[in-house]
Amino acid sequence: MRETMQIHRIECLFGSDGLSPSKASGLAEFFDASGSSGRARISKSKRPMLMKENADSPLTSDEVLPPINELARPRTEAEKLLLRMRISQKCRYNASVRLQRSYRFRLFTSMMFAVGLMVIPLLQNSPIALGFSPAVMAMVQVLLASGILVFTVIAGKAGFELRADRLNQEGDALKELSRRLTRHMASRADLRLDEYHQQYAALTSGKEAHSRSDYLQARLEMKEDFPMWVGKRVMLRGALAISTLSNYVIPLLLILMEMAFVSDMLTLTTFYPGVLHLSTAAH
Numbered sequence: 440m441r442e443t444m445q446i447h448r449i450e451c452l453f454g455s456d457g458l459s460p461s462k463a464s465g466l467a468e469f470f471d472a473s474g475s476s477g478r479a480r481i482s483k484s485k486r487p488m489l490m491k492e493n494a495d496s497p498l499t500s501d502e503v504l505p506p507i508n509e510l511a512r513p514r515t516e517a518e519k520l521l522l523r524m525r526i527s528q529k530c531r532y533n534a535s536v537r538l539q540r541s542y543r544f545r546l547f548t549s550m551m552f553a554v555g556l557m558v559i560p561l562l563q564n565s566p567i568a569l570g571f572s573p574a575v576m577a578m579v580q581v582l583l584a585s586g587i588l589v590f591t592v593i594a595g596k597a598g599f600e601l602r603a604d605r606l607n608q609e610g611d612a613l614k615e616l617s618r619r620l621t622r623h624m625a626s627r628a629d630l631r632l633d634e635y636h637q638q639y640a641a642l643t644s645g646k647e648a649h650s651r652s653d654y655l656q657a658r659l660e661m662k663e664d665f666p667m668w669v670g671k672r673v674m675l676r677g678a679l680a681i682s683t684l685s686n687y688v689i690p691l692l693l694i695l696m697e698m699a700f701v702s703d704m705l706t707l708t709t710f711y712p713g714v715l716h717l718s719t720a721a722h
Contacts, residue, residue: 524617529657530649531610535603542599548690549590552583555697570706652682
């Protein structure tokens with residue numbers, strides 16, 4: 440029906456006397472209108488097909504997001520060597536700080552024992568009523584003196600200060616080496632990785648190794664190089680805290696025992712068993 444109407448319009452335009460200018464313009468308008476409507480129908484019919492093709496087309500390699508473990512992974516051998524240098528540098532610094540803290544806490548323990556050795560005789564010569572007999576307090580003084588001797592000898596033989604200073608110097612040397620490698624990589628010059636490998640081996644081989652807690656702390660501090668989920672980071676921090684506190688359990692326990700003894704001696708508390716108070720009660 441629509442084709443018959445179009446043919447009739449064409450016959451009306453031509454007529455019997457040929458194609459006039461006015462008829463030609465009308466014919467052009469007729470074909471433009473029909474072509475535009477046809478193109479509109481074609482575009483409407485192809486639009487769902489184009490949308491479906493775009494939806495089914497896979498993403499390019501640039502649009503695909505890499506996993507979180509791939510964000511900071513080194514690509515070249517130079518980047519891998521640089522990452523190892525930075526990790527070793529951070530571990531050396533962490534080990535140096537750990538040894539310094541351990542040495543200072545042992546000195547603090549010896550100082551607390553020395554304070555107990557001074558406080559107990561002073562309280563014995565005072566008119567304050569004490570909760571222990573002189574024999575028990577003398578025994579505790581001997582134990583405190585022995586504790587001072589033991590902790591002082593251990594701190595001197597272990598050489599915490601010398602080891603901490605040596606580890607700090609090794610960390611400084613590794614930092615300088617990593618800086619030189621970074622500048623060399625940025626200059627786009629030819630890299631001679633054999634020389635850097637030899638220097639790195641000379642700085643790390645035959646030296647005091649860091650502990651596992653030092654490496655774990657380095658991973659937590661180097662967030663850009665070791666991306667991880669929040670839950671895993673919290674678990675690692677908990678494990679690191681337990682490992683760190685385990686080095687201070689025995690000295691801290693001895694200090695608490697000394698403070699409990701002084702508190703019982705002043706009759707403020709009763710932490711210790713009553714057998715130690717029997718001589719005083721009999722007296």
